[in-house]
Structures are given as C-alpha cells and as structure tokens.
Amino acid sequence: MKFETAYSLTLDDKLSIYDVRDLNFDETADFDSDKDSFLCPNDACRAAFDTGSNTLSTFNAKNVNYQRTPHFKNKTSTRHIDGCRYGSTHKTATGENDDEREENFPSEFVLTRRQYERKAPLTGAEGNIPQDAAKTPSNRVSISHSTNDSTPDKTSVFAHPVECYVSNIDDKDKLKSMPLKIGEHTATYWTFFKKIEYLQDNKGLIYWGKIKAIKDYTSSFRIDFEKKVWLDKKPYSVNVYLSKKLIENYRKRTAFLEQIKAAVDSERALYCFFYGVTPELKQVPSKKNPEQTFGVFSANIENLDHLIIREAPGVD
Template identity: 85%
Template sequence: MKFDTAYSLSLDEKLSIYDVRDLNFDETTAFDSDKDSFLCPNDECRATFDTGNALSTFNAKNVNYLRTPHFKNKTSTRHIDGCRYASTHKTTTGENDDEREENFPSEWLLTRRQYERKNPVVGTEGNVPLDPTKAPSSRISTPLPASDTAPDKTSVFAHPVECYVSNIDDKDKLKSMPLKIGDHTATYWTFFKKIEYLQDNKGLIYWGKIKAIKDYTSSFRIDFEKKVWLDRKPYSVNVYLSKKLIENYRKRKAFLEQIKAAADSERPLYCFFYGVTPELQQVPSKKNPDQTFGVFSANIENLDHLIIREAPGVEGL
C-alpha cells in the first residue's frame, strides 16, 4: 500500500512525501530522510509500536524520478487492527500502484512551509521506544489538517504537478478536482495551460515540451518546442534562469544536477512553471544586430515554482 503522508520522528510533524523530497535537497536545512524515521500517520496506530516500526520512502532522494514518490509499508511494518494503512499484501518494489498520485491538494501555498526540528535525528538502528502515553504532536508551521490523511494544502510545486501528470489519462478527474492558488480557484484541468496557449489567460501553470536547454555556464535558457501564434505569425517561447537566481537558490546543487542532465538528455522532457507569463519581446539578431525579431520570453523569478521532468501521456492532449 502506498500513501502520501507519514509522521517524521525528527520533526515531530506529519509530512507529505513531497515535503520530504523538498527537505532532502534543501542546502539550508540539516535533513536526511535516510537518518529519520517515518511512522504511520495514524496517531493511535503509531503509539502502539516503537519507532523501529518504520515505513519506507519511495523516490524520496532521487533528483529525477519516473514513478510517483510515496511512503509505503515495509514487509516488517505492523499496524493495529482497523488501521487504514495496513497492507493486505506483501509490499514489493514492483507494485503497480506507484504510477498515480491520488492525494490531490486543494490548495497550493505560494509561501514555502517552514520546519522546526523538535527531536534529534535517529537512524533505524538507534531508535528509542515511543512513549504510548504521549500523544504525538500534529503541530505544523503552516496550518494543515490534523487528520492522518494526506494534507489538503501543499507548498511544494511538485505535488500538484504530479497529480496532473500521473492522472493525465483521466480528464474527468482533472476537470472535477479543485485547486486554489492565491486568490484564484479553478480545476486542475483549467490551471494547467499548454505553453502555446499562454495568451488565453495569465496566472496559470504553463507547461510544454522542451526543445533545447541553452547552458550559458552560470545561467540557462529553456526553449519550448511549440510556438505561439500572434497575428498569423509563429513566435518562439522561452524562459530564462539568471545566474543570481540560481546562485541564491536553496536547492542549488540538486537543481544544477538536474538541469545539466536535462540539457544532455535525449529523452522527451517537459517544463512546468508558475509566477511569470512570457510576453512578446523584440531581441536583436546575432547575425544582424541592427535587426530584431519577436519572441515570447520571461525571466523565472522563483525556482521553487519551476520543474523539469518527464511527463508520459501528455502528448496525447
């Protein structure tokens, strides 16, 4: 059985797997999911067992992943009778439920969630028994539901993107699931807009297939395959990632590893971003500096709101 939320022993909070991924790559936070213990999100079930009764974290540390990240039971994980997280079959790496994200957050928070460590990090060999008389805290810095189910809100962009991509074959679901970003509420289907239709509306999550990634050593430009038509003319679309933006990014190492691998990759990759809308600009021609040509371009303002990844199935849209 796979699920999205688990209790972190070191942070004394219930985290989504996307929170865990975000923390693993954050260079400003001392966090390593391999040294933490993740336990059942059901408070009653968790208090029954010691901290060695842990879960596994699938794709928690892979910079690039092909299958939906999640928590899952180990073969040794135990649950109390009636716990909704109890697995009725043997957990294996090849489970077919790894392919779809079913925990849709109804709101994506643009302000990043903050974490405050409450307990020392412990490895699986140094676990300390959990006192069943102490109810584990469900406190979190950014208000989320106190239940053991998946959080209704997320501040990690990868979560709504994974919901969209992994459910791309179920348009009815995407058209029925609500999503709030800032003051605007719509469906997942409405919020995600193909890059070639960026003129339709602003303030959406734009995405498209990458044509090329230009590596300027300390900065990058992402060129999209599809063009935008304006006044019966096609215009190229790109987004620019500045040196200052990258150097100040809290996940700089992971991001550089990912984008450089993407630049050299021959696999079809897609870019999703939010917060800026490419606008038509006139740029000088390299061959003829006195001449200009039009291109839809934007400078990315927040790398937390940009993702480069594979997205099988979206080509059929």
C-alpha cells in the same frame, strides 16, 4: 500499500513525501530522510507500537529525477492496529503498479514555502534531557495540517500538483473535477495547467510544454519550448530564462544544477512546468544583425521552487 503522508520522528510533524523530497535537497536544512524515522500517520496506530522499530520506508525520496510517483510504504516488519487503513495490502484488481499514479490531490498550492522546526529538546545543567522537553509544542510558521491521519489538503511543494496532473493525464474527467486554489484563483486541475502555446488565453496559470532545447550559458540557462505561440497569424518562439543570480541563491542549487545539466544532454522527451510568470512578447536583437530585432515570447523565472523539468509521458 503506498501512501503520501507519514509522521517524522525528527521533526515531530506529519510530512508528505513531497515535503521530504524538498527537505532532502534543501542545502539550508539539516535533514536527511535516511537518518529520520517515518511512522504511521494514524495517531492511534502510531501510539500502539514502539517507534524505534515500527517504521516505514520511502520510495523516490532522494532521486533528483523520478519516473514513478514518490511515496511512503510499509516494510515487511511494519505493524498496524486493526482497522488502520494504512495496514491494507490490497492491490488493484487490474494489477496496476501502485507507483504509477498520484491519488492525493491537494486542493491548494500555497505560494509561501512551509517552514519546519527540528524537534530539539533542551539539555539540563547536568547534561540530562528534561522529560517534558520533547512534548513541548513547536511554534511553527507552516501550512496548517490536520491532527488526524488524512492527507494534507494544502502543499507548498510544486512537484505535488504537477505529479497529480501528469500521472493522471489519462483521466481527464478526474482532472476536470478536482479543484485547485492558487492565491485568490480557484479552478480545476485541468484548467490550471495550460499548454505553453495557449499562454495568451489567461494569465496566472501553470504553463507547461515540451522542451526543444536548453541553452547552457555556464552560469545561467535558457529553456526553449518546442511549440510556438501564434499572434496575428505569425508564429513566435517561447522561452524562459534562469539567471545566474537566481541559481546561485537557490536553496536547492546542487540538485537543480545536477538536473538541468543532465537535461541539456538528454535525448529523452522532457517537459518544463512553471508558475509565477507569463511569457510576454519581446523584441530581441538579432545576433547576425544587431540593428534588427525579432519577436519572441519570453519571461525571466522568478522562483525556482515553482519550476520543474521532468519527463511526462502521455501529456501530448
């Protein structure tokens, strides 16, 4: 059985698998999921067993690029109390691989990144750890997570709503019924995700499209989209630019560079999803004749946390 939320013994909090991925790649965070212990998110179930041995495993927690939905899953040795819904071994009647679809739709994508505090008991004068130190509540500035075992309905990790959309692209009725809030705007997943060629329809959406090419300028990149925008019966190319400063200051710089450099030479069909900017029509000088200009819809990406390059089979 796969599930998206687990209790982190290191952070003393319930994390989604997307939180774990985000922390694994974050160069400013002292975190390694291989060194953590993940336990059942059901409080009663977790309390019934020894935390040192009754752990869960992760799937796609560290892969920069993944094709199947990340999740936590039970080990053969993992035990659950009677009635715990995470103890089920039920498989779908159709035999569908349970890795292929994200079923936990967050109802809100929070633009402020969640902050985590490691559980760090203070050491006494003689080197002993006070018994109550580990029980002291942490003062976290974070997304509000419920104390029960249900999946959090908010996320600050962009990969989560994108995975919901991509992995359920064959179920348009579900995408049209699931609500999503970003900032002050609430709509359905189907409405929020807008193909790049229709970016003029509305601002403030999650735009996406198939990548035509990625221009590598050594320290910066430009992503060109395959589809064009039509304006006044004329087609215009669309691109987004990732500046040197943006990349250098990115907390997941190493993972991002690994991903985008692999994408530059990839022969696979790749797609770019981004939020926070809307490409606008700009006049760009021609390389052959700088005195002449041509129109292109372009935008400078402002936050790499809100951009993803990935495979997305079936979206076209």
